[in-house]
Amino acid sequence: MNYEKLDEKAVLSWRIRRSISFLFIFITVGGVLLILNNADLENKYKNYIFIAAGLLLLYKLIGIILYPIIEYQQWRYAITEDKVEIRHGIFFITTTVIPIIRVQHITISRGPIYRKLGLSAVKIFLASGSFEIVGLSENNANVISENLKSRVMERLNKE
Amino acid sequence: MKFGPTRGSILLIFEHFVKDFGLVLLLLMVTIWKGPQIVLANMQFLILVFIKPISVLVKYLFTKYSIDEEKMTINSGLFVKKIMEIPLKAITTVDLSQNLLFQIFKVYKIKADNSSQTNDTSKQAEVVLALKKEEAFYVKDLLESKGDLKEQDEIKKQNEEILQPVITCTASDFILLGILQSKLLYIITTFSAVFGGGTYIFSILFEDVDTSALIEKFMNLFSPAVGIAILLLVVYILGAVSSAIVTVIRYFNYTVKNRNDALIIEFGLFTKKNYTLKKQKISGVTIKQSVLMRIFGYCSVEVFIIGYGDSSEGNNKELSILYPIAKLNQVNYILNEILPDMSFERNYKKAEKKSLRYFFFCFRMFFVIGVIVGGIFESMLLGGNRYIFEILGVSFAILMITIISVYLEHLNSGIYANTKVVSICNGILGKEMTFIKTNKIESVSQRTNTWKQRKGFTTIKLGFLAPIRVSNIKARNVTFKQLEEVNHVMIL
Numbered sequence: 001m002n003y004e005k006l007d008e009k010a011v012l013s014w015r016i017r018r019s020i021s022f023l024f025i026f027i028t029v030g031g032v033l034l035i036l037n038n039a040d041l042e043n044k045y046k047n048y049i050f051i052a053a054g055l056l057l058l059y060k061l062i063g064i065i066l067y068p069i070i071e072y073q074q075w076r077y078a079i080t081e082d083k084v085e086i087r088h089g090i091f092f093i094t095t096t097v098i099p100i101i102r103v104q105h106i107t108i109s110r111g112p113i114y115r116k117l118g119l120s121a122v123k124i125f126l127a128s129g130s131f132e133i134v135g136l137s138e139n140n141a142n143v144i145s146e147n148l149k150s151r152v153m154e155r156l157n158k159e
Numbered sequence: 160m161k162f163g164p165t166r167g168s169i170l171l172i173f174e175h176f177v178k179d180f181g182l183v184l185l186l187l188m189v190t191i192w193k194g195p196q197i198v199l200a201n202m203q204f205l206i207l208v209f210i211k212p213i214s215v216l217v218k219y220l221f222t223k224y225s226i227d228e229e230k231m232t233i234n235s236g237l238f239v240k241k242i243m244e245i246p247l248k249a250i251t252t253v254d255l256s257q258n259l260l261f262q263i264f265k266v267y268k269i270k271a272d273n274s275s276q277t278n279d280t281s282k283q284a285e286v287v288l289a290l291k292k293e294e295a296f297y298v299k300d301l302l303e304s305k306g307d308l309k310e311q312d313e314i315k316k317q318n319e320e321i322l323q324p325v326i327t328c329t330a331s332d333f334i335l336l337g338i339l340q341s342k343l344l345y346i347i348t349t350f351s352a353v354f355g356g357g358t359y360i361f362s363i364l365f366e367d368v369d370t371s372a373l374i375e376k377f378m379n380l381f382s383p384a385v386g387i388a389i390l391l392l393v394v395y396i397l398g399a400v401s402s403a404i405v406t407v408i409r410y411f412n413y414t415v416k417n418r419n420d421a422l423i424i425e426f427g428l429f430t431k432k433n434y435t436l437k438k439q440k441i442s443g444v445t446i447k448q449s450v451l452m453r454i455f456g457y458c459s460v461e462v463f464i465i466g467y468g469d470s471s472e473g474n475n476k477e478l479s480i481l482y483p484i485a486k487l488n489q490v491n492y493i494l495n496e497i498l499p500d501m502s503f504e505r506n507y508k509k510a511e512k513k514s515l516r517y518f519f520f521c522f523r524m525f526f527v528i529g530v531i532v533g534g535i536f537e538s539m540l541l542g543g544n545r546y547i548f549e550i551l552g553v554s555f556a557i558l559m560i561t562i563i564s565v566y567l568e569h570l571n572s573g574i575y576a577n578t579k580v581v582s583i584c585n586g587i588l589g590k591e592m593t594f595i596k597t598n599k600i601e602s603v604s605q606r607t608n609t610w611k612q613r614k615g616f617t618t619i620k621l622g623f624l625a626p627i628r629v630s631n632i633k634a635r636n637v638t639f640k641q642l643e644e645v646n647h648v649m650i651l
Binding site: 098 | 601602603604606607608609623624625646650
């Protein structure tokens with residue numbers, strides 16, 4: 001199967017999004033630690049909390065620097081005559097196969113970061129849930145969306 | 160227009176009487192008891208009391224239902240007018256129910272569910288209407304017929320024929336179900352109720368008696384092991400009895416009738432229910448066996464269809480029961496008869512020996528190891544080693560139990576796929592065999608890591624149209640060949 005890759009700007013979009021989340025967590029955790037530091041609590045428990053907070057922040061930092069590169073290398077999608085296949089993940093790779101006859105509708109979404117970078121996400125809705133192809137160039141997203149829409153219309157006309 | 164526009168019977172606003180009008184009743188009681196002065200002095204709280212009744216009334220007054228040849232239309236909204244059209248073809252189940260109040264006035268509540276109710280719009284697309292008996296049955300026929308007059312006549316004829324029940328369950332069956340089904344929640348609640356409430360009542364009735372001393376004295380009569388065994392037995396019996404009572408009341412006089420196009424399920428003592436499950440809308444069934452059921456060869460069967468057995472009935476969570484309890488071979492025979500487009504073979508390809516190691520990579524294993532390591536670390540390094548042998552003993556026992564449970568999970572795992580159904584078997588002491596119609600599967604997801612992938616194993620998740628609770632069923636650590644089989648039959 002010929003898999004397509006995402007737009008390279010997807011890495012930057014993940015980094016920006018995760019940096020915002022990191023900043024939010026950093027402020028919250030920092031605030032809590034500051035309060036705890038002055039609180040009347042046994043040193044033993046304080047140490048546990050500091051270690052846990054440190055590990056959380058380290059994990060989030062790796063999430064900004066390293067994970068987007070791995071994620072970009074793992075992200076693949078393929079659209080064939082009868083199915084859509086999406087493959088993604090960091091340590092655990094998830095591959096989803098969706099028969100095109102099951103597609104109910106498609107939406108293209110662009111958040112503020114995506115708009116700035118000229119990216120789009122295509123969300124494929126089934127009756128039982130939805131799946132998303134992220135980090136696509138706007139042009140590519142429109143092509144995929146039109147392609148899937150025409151297949152859905154074909155199916156509806158047959159019905 | 161074939162029916163409506165109508166609001167239906169006003170009795171609908173009293174459906175959840177205690178929930179919606181409880182505060183009003185409380186206010187009334189306070190007024191009678193303490194006099195109107197106390198109410199007049201706290202006028203600012205009156206609005207809180209009347210919020211719910213007024214909102215229920217407004218919802219009733221500003222919602223109108225109508226049905227034509229193709230669709231059901233719901234006009235609603237006080238300030239923001241909303242029109243929702245539901246194609247009759249999308250309706251999955253139509254059910255009639257009567258609580259005590261509705262039974263007195265011969266009114267039926269109609270609840271129609273449709274395919275869109277698996278997603279976020281479930282509440283918006285809800286159809287709940289109360290009608291007089293004749294109207295209710297007419298609307299039910301109309302919704303089931305999908306607007307087709309000929310089909311409607313056929314359904315009427317079928318309704319006139321006296322359908323013989325294919326499944327009937329008496330109170331004794333449900334008592335057996337209560338005994339054989341492991342119901343941890345009931346056991347815990349019964350335990351708390353009996354030991355909490357019981358000792359409280361006892362202490363009121365016999366003020367001079369010290370209840371805790373009495374319990375202690377009673378427990379001292381036996382050795383600790385016998386005491387715990389008796390306690391567990393008592394709690395189990397109480398749990399089973401309370402579970403059986405609740406189930407018998409809810410599923411009183413349970414019958415399933417087999418019509419060409421649908422299964423008709425009727426039950427209930429105080430609240431009578433009647434469900435019509437369209438066979439073509441059924442996504443699958445699951446055969447469940449608790450550990451005791453497996454020992455005695457019994458099982459219970461649940462069915463997957465939107466609108467039956469999910470939480471859409473407010474707080475009254477119902478199981479999607481099709482066959483409450485029966486012998487396994489009897490269930491096979493009945494299922495083949497009532498759902499001929501499915502197959503209920505059990506020729507599972509069991510999980511391979513090599514995959515056993517991957518079953519150990521589960522949450523409970525990591526959790527137990529984490530707790531044990533943490534416990535030993537805490538007692539040895541930080542809290543002294545006074546109880547170290549006891550902690551080590553308990554840790555070893557928990558670890559062994561977890562290892563055995565993982566091994567049993569591996570033994571029970573299996574999957575097979577053919578053009579009719581994809582079936583997944585899993586369980587530890589109990590067992591669940593899930594059969595999903597192949598043409599109802601909407602997506603197949605597989606999740607693996609590089610290490611597992613190299614050895615040729617993955618975990619499959621099937622997405623299909625069913626209540627959210629069951630719409631993702633997993634088969635853990637199966638081979639890629641089995642995944643290919645599922646993908647192949649699904650695309651076909």
